Amino acid sequence: MPAVQETVDRVRRIDVDQYRYGFETVIESEKAPKGLSEDTIRYISGKKNEPAWMLEWRLEAYRRWLTMTEPTWARVDYPKIDFQDLYYYSAPKPKKQLSSIDEIDPEILKTYEKLGIPLREVAILEGVEPKPGAGSPETRKIAVDAVFDSVSVATTFKEELKKAGVIFMPISEAIREHPELVQKYLGSVVPTSDNFYATLNSAVFSDGSFVYVPPGVRCPMELSTYFRINERNTGQFERTLIIADKGAYVSYLEGCTAPQRDENQLHAAVVELVAHDDAEIKYSTVQNWYPGNSEGVGGIYNFVTKRGDCRGNNSKISWTQVETGSAITWKYPSCILRGDNSRGEFYSIAISNGYQQVDSGTKMIHLGKNTSSRIISKGIAAGRSQNTYRGLVTAHRKATGARNFTACDSLLIGDRCGAHTVPYIEAKNSSATFEHEATTSKISEDVLFYCIQRGLSQEEAVGLVVNGFVKDVLQQLPMEFAVEAQKLISISLEGSVG
Amino acid sequence: MALLEIKNLQVRVEEREILHGLTLTIDAGKVHAIMGPNGSGKSTLSHVIAGKPGYEVTGGEILFKGEDLLAMAPDERAAKGVFLAFQYPVEIPGVATMTFLRTALNAQRKARGEEEYSTPDFLKKVREISKQLNIPQDMLKRGVNVGFSGGEKKRNEVLQMALFQPSLCILDEMDSGLDIDALRIAADGVNALRSPERSMIVITHYQRLLNYIVPDVVHVMSKGRVVKSGGKELALELEASGYAQFEDAA
Numbered sequence: 001m002p003a004v005q006e007t008v009d010r011v012r013r014i015d016v017d018q019y020r021y022g023f024e025t026v027i028e029s030e031k032a033p034k035g036l037s038e039d040t041i042r043y044i045s046g047k048k049n050e051p052a053w054m055l056e057w058r059l060e061a062y063r064r065w066l067t068m069t070e071p072t073w074a075r076v077d078y079p080k081i082d083f084q085d086l087y088y089y090s091a092p093k094p095k096k097q098l099s100s101i102d103e104i105d106p107e108i109l110k111t112y113e114k115l116g117i118p119l120r121e122v123a124i125l126e127g128v129e130p131k132p133g134a135g136s137p138e139t140r141k142i143a144v145d146a147v148f149d150s151v152s153v154a155t156t157f158k159e160e161l162k163k164a165g166v167i168f169m170p171i172s173e174a175i176r177e178h179p180e181l182v183q184k185y186l187g188s189v190v191p192t193s194d195n196f197y198a199t200l201n202s203a204v205f206s207d208g209s210f211v212y213v214p215p216g217v218r219c220p221m222e223l224s225t226y227f228r229i230n231e232r233n234t235g236q237f238e239r240t241l242i243i244a245d246k247g248a249y250v251s252y253l254e255g256c257t258a259p260q261r262d263e264n265q266l267h268a269a270v271v272e273l274v275a276h277d278d279a280e281i282k283y284s285t286v287q288n289w290y291p292g293n294s295e296g297v298g299g300i301y302n303f304v305t306k307r308g309d310c311r312g313n314n315s316k317i318s319w320t321q322v323e324t325g326s327a328i329t330w331k332y333p334s335c336i337l338r339g340d341n342s343r344g345e346f347y348s349i350a351i352s353n354g355y356q357q358v359d360s361g362t363k364m365i366h367l368g369k370n371t372s373s374r375i376i377s378k379g380i381a382a383g384r385s386q387n388t389y390r391g392l393v394t395a396h397r398k399a400t401g402a403r404n405f406t407a408c409d410s411l412l413i414g415d416r417c418g419a420h421t422v423p424y425i426e427a428k429n430s431s432a433t434f435e436h437e438a439t440t441s442k443i444s445e446d447v448l449f450y451c452i453q454r455g456l457s458q459e460e461a462v463g464l465v466v467n468g469f470v471k472d473v474l475q476q477l478p479m480e481f482a483v484e485a486q487k488l489i490s491i492s493l494e495g496s497v498g
Numbered sequence: 499m500a501l502l503e504i505k506n507l508q509v510r511v512e513e514r515e516i517l518h519g520l521t522l523t524i525d526a527g528k529v530h531a532i533m534g535p536n537g538s539g540k541s542t543l544s545h546v547i548a549g550k551p552g553y554e555v556t557g558g559e560i561l562f563k564g565e566d567l568l569a570m571a572p573d574e575r576a577a578k579g580v581f582l583a584f585q586y587p588v589e590i591p592g593v594a595t596m597t598f599l600r601t602a603l604n605a606q607r608k609a610r611g612e613e614e615y616s617t618p619d620f621l622k623k624v625r626e627i628s629k630q631l632n633i634p635q636d637m638l639k640r641g642v643n644v645g646f647s648g649g650e651k652k653r654n655e656v657l658q659m660a661l662f663q664p665s666l667c668i669l670d671e672m673d674s675g676l677d678i679d680a681l682r683i684a685a686d687g688v689n690a691l692r693s694p695e696r697s698m699i700v701i702t703h704y705q706r707l708l709n710y711i712v713p714d715v716v717h718v719m720s721k722g723r724v725v726k727s728g729g730k731e732l733a734l735e736l737e738a739s740g741y742a743q744f745e746d747a748a
């Protein structure tokens with residue numbers, strides 16, 4: 001198979017300089033002392049001016065964490081992490097209260113500019129700024145919250161959102177300004193005792209985004225958060241909490257990048273979503289943490305707990321993820337379908353290359369009556385990577401009429417990689433209907449040659465075929481991000497930039 | 499002037515020699531038909547010209563516009579004007595035909611240092627050609643060849659040929675699977691592309707196609723060699739007497 005072989009060889013040479021987000025920003029930062037202890041947690045909590053209840057919550061999580069051990073069931077292999085060898089908090093200086101974007105360190109603004117993230121409050125209409133008074137209903141705005149290492153550096157469109165009654169702010173601010181909401185919902189979907197990484201996050205999380213959409217409100221724009229790890233030896237532990245009250249709707253997107261470094265960096269986030277009666281939350285992720293170099297050195301360890309609670313009747317939560325980065329991905333965005341007639345969706349594209357290891361999937365837990373869920377997973381493995389889909393679908397005794405449809409397709413590029421599908425299905429209810437389809441195929445030599453004969457390069461051909469393979473999922477992304485994701489998919493398989 | 503010169507070409511597939519010293523010269527502007535029994539190496543020849551991996555050239559050479567074709571990567575050959583209409587066009591699920599056409603055309607243009615087509619220009623061009631070929635617009639929105647009938651797949655190949663304007667067109671059994679009307683439409687499309695700069699190799703089993711696309715030269719291939727060449731009347735002769743007479747010559 002020479003054509004495929006050539007691709008495989010090229011892909012194998014994928015190198016650090018091909019990760020285009022791999023630059024480092026030189027800024028002064030302020031860090032907590034290295035290592036983890038109650039003092040570290042008090043330090044973080046103090047930096048954030050947190051109320052006493054928040055510190056207590058963290059300490060309780062920390063004490064619980066001390067009794068826990070790392071999970072080993074995932075199909076990933078990595079040396080033991082020394083949790084005392086990490087910094088748990090890093091903030092860019094100066095730390096004075098920022099009142100507008102103009103006060104942000106220009107170096108940080110430049111970083112986001114390089115990443116192509118619109119921090120300035122500009123409306124986006126297919127890349128063109130709308131003329132004032134043009135009044136196009138198609139004008140799309142995106143509000144951005146940018147998290148740099150441990151702190152949020154800018155949230156845009158705050159005023160406009162406020163008018164609509166939407167709260168979108170760094171969670172550290174929400175803890176001070178909306179304690180009643182945070183106290184009510186934080187940990188209500190992912191309890192502090194949930195799992196090793198979630199518990200660690202509960203103890204040390206430093207920032208992240210908070211969203212509350214009041215009853216009956218359709219959030220007037222896309223909300224978006226960009227996470228950037230910059231500091232060396234720093235873990236990033238962000239915490240996101242999104243609540244859609246009765247009849248509310250919100251679409252939220254997160255993007256992630258990091259500089260290239262020889263050492264591995266830890267990222268352990270927790271995301272909690274709550275959808276009340278008739279509410280809908282659409283959560284999209286484009287994860288492009290540094291994946292490590294061609295020898296498998298460096299890269300982010302991505303251990304993430306994401307869970308949505310369809311708490312109300314007729315509520316809906318939809319996860320869409322495009323996972324191309326990280327040395328190790330351990331991530332299962334899930335839905336608890338508690339309300340009757342609630343619906344959960346999981347659309348995933350997971351691409352692994354080089355020595356990347358991906359163990360990702362979802363859990364659909366059907367508790368309410370007539371709940372439905374849909375899982376579409378596309379795994380693409382190249383290089384020496386391992387790509388596992390792990391999915392759980394359960395229907396409890398009371399979940400009469402539960403329905404699930406699952407389709408898992410894997411595409412292999414070359415013969416040194418692996419794709420695995422591990423479905424767990426439990427129906428404690430005879431009226432549940434679960435359908436599961438899975439396919440694994442190799443990228444076809446004839447299809448590649450057809451494209452190349454028409455003038456595409458080897459790499460363009462692979463990019464095109466793979467983008468076709470994942471199309472069903474790409475369509476789920478908000479339009480602007482679908483285009484970005486499409487490029488990212490080609491880049492992560494090409495082994496060369498542009 | 500010769501557009502394509504194949505000299506004493508020897509080709510192996512998986513240790514087995516398929517082409518045993520094939521020689522063929524095609525002048526600019528000429529249409530050559532190649533006929534020959536199943537397994538005689540017609541598709542192999544077209545694949546080697548286009549640069550399909552998996553074939554080992556153990557001897558001989560191919561010159562295209564005087565340049566060493568075998569030294570070029572297959573996408574480079576495409577950009578230089580080599581087009582192969584496949585005997586079995588593949589399906590590419592999830593990639594809209596329109597997207598594919600545009601990506602390929604722009605890739606070729608970029609490789610030649612030409613500017614990319616603007617969207618309106620591109621759409622206009624595609625609409626024009628697809629109308630000529632009787633290809634409905636919504637077919638172009640579907641995945642490349644996905645769910646296309648055999649005839650539609652072949653017409654899609656001719657569409658690409660008309661769009662890319664290559665200088666060498668190789669049509670590998672373009673007529674197989676086409677009904678009479680579709681055959682006429684496709685052949686008209688091909689004839690419209692005949693020009694003093696463009697040469698064609700038309701591979702077929704049936705004389706009928708050559709009534710529509712009238713060749714300048716007809717070659718008979720057998721067991722990996724060209725065993726006879728002649729004018730268009732050679733095709734008629736073959737129709738009457740079959741290939742048996744050439745079996746020994748090979």
Ligand SMILES: Nc1ncnc2c1ncn2[C@@H]1O[C@H](COP(=O)(O)OP(=O)(O)OP(=O)(O)O)[C@@H](O)[C@H]1O
Nearest residue numbers: 511512516534535536537538539540541542543552
């Ligand atoms: N990949 C391959 N592996 C092994 N043998 C091959 C391969 N490709 C072609 N061949 C062999 O080479 C010979 C020539 O095949 P080719 O497809 O070129 O014939 P053809 O003249 O196009 O036939 P047809 O008229 O049936 O299309 C056949 O014997 C075929 O089996």
Ligand SMILES: [Mg+2]
Nearest residue numbers: 540541542585
């Ligand atoms: Mg053939």
